[in-house]
Amino acid sequence: MRALDWIILIATIGGITIYGYKRVQRAKDASSYFHSQTLRWPTIGLSIMATQASAITFLSTPGQGYEDGLRFVQFYFGLPLAMIVISAVFVPIYQRLRVRTAYEYLEHRFDARVRYFGAVSFLIQRGLATGISIYAPAIILSSILGWSLALTNFGIGIIVITYTVLGGTEVVSETQKQQMIVMMLGLVLALGLAIASLPASVSIPDAFHLAGALGRVNPVSFKLDFENRYNFWSGITGGFFLALSYFGTDQSQVQRYLSGKSVTEMRLGLLFNGIFKIPMQFLILLIGVMVFVSYLFVQPPMFWNQAALTRAQERGAAGELDQLQARHTQAWQSRKDAALAYVTALDADETARDTSALRLRDTESALKQVHRETQTFVSKSLSGPEMKDTDYVFLEFVLRSVPTGLIGLLIAVIMCAAMSSIASELSALGSTTTLDLFLKLRKTPLSEAQGLRWSKLFTALWGVVAIGFASFAALVDNLIEAVNILGSLFYGTTLGLFLVGFGLRWIRATAVLISAGVAQSLVLYLFFATKLGFLWFNVIGSSCVVVLAVALQLVLPKRV
Numbered sequence: 001m002r003a004l005d006w007i008i009l010i011a012t013i014g015g016i017t018i019y020g021y022k023r024v025q026r027a028k029d030a031s032s033y034f035h036s037q038t039l040r041w042p043t044i045g046l047s048i049m050a051t052q053a054s055a056i057t058f059l060s061t062p063g064q065g066y067e068d069g070l071r072f073v074q075f076y077f078g079l080p081l082a083m084i085v086i087s088a089v090f091v092p093i094y095q096r097l098r099v100r101t102a103y104e105y106l107e108h109r110f111d112a113r114v115r116y117f118g119a120v121s122f123l124i125q126r127g128l129a130t131g132i133s134i135y136a137p138a139i140i141l142s143s144i145l146g147w148s149l150a151l152t153n154f155g156i157g158i159i160v161i162t163y164t165v166l167g168g169t170e171v172v173s174e175t176q177k178q179q180m181i182v183m184m185l186g187l188v189l190a191l192g193l194a195i196a197s198l199p200a201s202v203s204i205p206d207a208f209h210l211a212g213a214l215g216r217v218n219p220v221s222f223k224l225d226f227e228n229r230y231n232f233w234s235g236i237t238g239g240f241f242l243a244l245s246y247f248g249t250d251q252s253q254v255q256r257y258l259s260g261k262s263v264t265e266m267r268l269g270l271l272f273n274g275i276f277k278i279p280m281q282f283l284i285l286l287i288g289v290m291v292f293v294s295y296l297f298v299q300p301p302m303f304w305n306q307a308a309l310t311r312a313q314e315r316g317a318a319g320e321l322d323q324l325q326a327r328h329t330q331a332w333q334s335r336k337d338a339a340l341a342y343v344t345a346l347d348a349d350e351t352a353r354d355t356s357a358l359r360l361r362d363t364e365s366a367l368k369q370v371h372r373e374t375q376t377f378v379s380k381s382l383s384g385p386e387m388k389d390t391d392y393v394f395l396e397f398v399l400r401s402v403p404t405g406l407i408g409l410l411i412a413v414i415m416c417a418a419m420s421s422i423a424s425e426l427s428a429l430g431s432t433t434t435l436d437l438f439l440k441l442r443k444t445p446l447s448e449a450q451g452l453r454w455s456k457l458f459t460a461l462w463g464v465v466a467i468g469f470a471s472f473a474a475l476v477d478n479l480i481e482a483v484n485i486l487g488s489l490f491y492g493t494t495l496g497l498f499l500v501g502f503g504l505r506w507i508r509a510t511a512v513l514i515s516a517g518v519a520q521s522l523v524l525y526l527f528f529a530t531k532l533g534f535l536w537f538n539v540i541g542s543s544c545v546v547v548l549a550v551a552l553q554l555v556l557p558k559r560v
Contacts, residue, residue, distance in 0.1 A: 005408030012182060012412035013419070039259045044269025046180040047256045048247070049277065050420035057284060058183070058414045059136050062190075062397075063304075063390035065288020069216035071230045073285055075484070075535070076278045078240025083274030086248045087267040089502060094254070095263050102254040102498075103436045109501040110509035112440060117516055118494055119436035122251055123429060125490040127462060129483050130425040131469020134160070137418035138470065140395055140411060143307055153470040156418070161463035164423040164430075165456045180420070186413030187283055189406065190398075194290035197401050199297050206343050207293045213342060213357045214364050216289045219282070229533040238535025241542055242488055245495035247273075250487075252428035291397050296339040298401075302328045303374045304392035312381035320377060328370045335363035426466070430459030488534045489527055492541020493520045499542060500549050511552040512545065519544035 039047070064072050099105050103122065107115035138152040147155075198207055211217045221231040228234070247253045247270065260266040302325055303309040313321055338360040345356040375389070398410050434455045439446070446454065493516050500512050523541045526532050 002404045002407075004405045005411070008405060008408035009412045009415070012409065013415055038261060039265065039269075040261060041265045041268035041272065044257050044260050044265060045272030045276075047420075047424075048253060048269060048273045049280070050180040050183070051252055051256060051424040052246075052277075052421070057281075058186075059139060059394055060391045061281065061284040062288035062291060062394035063392070065216070065285035066292045066393045067288075067390045069211070069289060070219040070282065070285050071221060073219055073278065073282045074221070074230045074232055074235035075239050076243075076281050077232065077235035078237065079243040079277055080274040081236075081240050082243035082247060083270045085244060087270050090248045090498075091257070091263055091266045091270070093502065094258060095266070100258070101251050101432055101435050102249045103251070103432065106497060106501065110497075110512060114497060114509050114513055114516075115436060115440070117513060118249070118497055119432050121490045121494050121520070122249075122432055125486055126250070126252060126425055126429055127465055128469050129486055130422060130429065130462070130466035131472070132483055132486075133418065133422050133425060134466055134470040136391070137415055139391060140414055143392070143395060144399070144411075146307070150471060154467055157463055157467035157470065160419060160422045161426065161460050164426045164463070165459050182416050183413050184280070186410055187280070187287065190394075190410060190413075191283060191287050191290065193402055193406070194287055194294055194397070197294040197298070198290075201340075202293075202297070202343060206346065207290065209346055210293050210296060210339055210342060210360075211289050213360055214292075216292055226532055226536060229535065234533050234535040238488075238533070238538050241495060241538035242484070242491055242535060245491035245498075245538060245542070246487060249494050249498050250428075250491070251432050252425050255428050255431060256424065288393065291393065294397075294401075297336055299329065299332045301396060302370070303378060304389035304396050305378075306392075306396070308378055308382065308389070309374075312378040315381045324370060324374050324377065328367070328374070331363065331367040331370050335360070335367050338363045422466075426459050426463050429462035430455055433458040433462065485527075485534045488537040489523055490520070490541075492523060492538040492543075493545055495538070496542040496545025496549075499546055504546070504550065507549050507553045508556075511556055512549045514552055515545045515548035518548055 061072070094102070094105065097105060097108050099108070101119070103115045103118040106118050134153055134157050135149075138149055138156050141147065141156070142149045142152040195204060195207070198204075202210075208217060221228070222233070223231060224233050225231060226234075257266040257269050260269060301309075338356070342353075342356040342360050345352045398407055402410060434451070438454060438458065439451070496519060497512060497516055500507050500515075519541050522544055523537050526537065526540065527534070
């Protein structure tokens, strides 16, 4: 990046952070540190979106669109329905009981054991997911500055820990509102730049025809396939249960709307997210699709992770890499010629269009084969697991194709997303540890000042743990999928606890606790032993808890 890019990047991130701190008063006790109850619905809605829209969203989702097209958007089809249910059922109950964490409700309804189960499940999956959230922006800085990924993980983690510990939930939410506005502007800019990079002879309709011929325009599939991760049925059912659990029981999200001034403000913030989330994700995927089309006419890198390719080149056989590069250039040139021929054939008869589309797909397959062989070369040369590189697609596009100044703005968008998401996650981890475990298990009470110090300490400690988890994030395939798979392993079981609590008042703690343990074991078994699409884990986990709890309560003594 040039000096102007750095100026824009630092000014954007620094300005938003300073603005957030100036807008709110500092927390003076643990309650206000985690639970402000002062926010209006626009701040709640944007904060909820910013918490979910991490750097992973802006790095990995365009790569998902580049590699797999638009079908990932089906993942979110159940989200609007979940927002309605949470607004109608969850919010009034939380507000009436004046809980500070979602898991506090479980003790009101059952007992402390169930609260501990829910809290510990959250801490495990969210602690791991936060590590992946730190790893995502580290990809950016390590690529730009040439730093080691481990050092960059550590640096980003320390910065965000400091930012979060000094703030509290109100500062995090107020800052996220500004960060989300910058993110949306950056998305529109990125889409415009991707379209502008197309050749003058290729119109926007031509671009969609090209993407469609190569399987990238595939937003909805009604085919019921339980091993297919993304189709309408998995999105509207599994996606509904995942969203219901994430937004209704995950403290990183619950904490956002529990800080609202009233039930009305909370509901409006949730419904705002339900309305705008799908269009935002579609836009991000569309950016990836347009980047894919632009690289039909401009030669893409042979391997998107350029730093890894350079290291592999230094350690591997140079002759083998030279041969791969020559084959890659030849395959890309063939694909480019086929793409231009296909655009010309769009004005011809159907036979000519079909023939040119078939040739285009053949050249795409040849280029993919070279890419797979390059992945194997890199993995073999670095003596590590197979290296995936789709998370680097959008970053490489920005660094190669975007004008000076705008690079800084788009990197700021990704860094804003990282800061907002990581801050929310660390704050939620700290609040859950403090309120659901530490203060419950501690026999002697604490003063407000002591409670605030412990809250900040636990928030910082979870940041250190997340940095450790970030070191292993390179082992996953696609970051956006990894986060959602990780959540799906735990969310269904947790949601089942709340569904029993809300709807089956005659079921007691022991029955639901045993059911949750069995359901969690079943989900983990299915994950390791089958190829079932991960969205179905949410349906299976929650259903298992409900059905088994009913059955157990019928045979257990009524007082148990």
